[in-house]
Amino acid sequence: MLTRAKHWAITIRRDVRALYLATRDPRVPWYAKFVAVCVAAYALSPIDLIPDFVPVLGYLDDLVILPLGILLAIKLIPPDIMAELRAQAVSAPERPRSRSGAAAIIAIWATLAVLTTWLVARYAF
Secondary structure, three states: OHHHHHHHHHHHHHHHHHHHHHOOOOOOOHHHHHHHHHHHHHHHOOOOOOOOOOOOHHHHHHHHHHHHHHHHHHHHOOHHHHHHHHHHHHHOOOOOOOHHHHHHHHHHHHHHHHHHHHHHHHHHO
């Protein structure tokens, strides 16, 4: 059981790296890139669909939504390109970092925070 879970975790890690590479590959269709970016944004977001403090369900959304999103993004990428990207992901020695991606996520959450504050201030008082 533990070996199977470890293999699954390694496969997910490789596929996430491959999806990161896919967002930068010009051969990948725009809609596959869009799904990959949405999955990454959800995975890195501090706000979940169901908050983690809710017993069982809090982590269930991460265990269901993220793998399904990864699977969808992989299915949208042509198989030969995905195989090449997986090979590159295995040989990549370090974790990919994107300052522009981090800045975009921070900007989105800051915008949502300002909008929420404005709506609460306008309609609550």
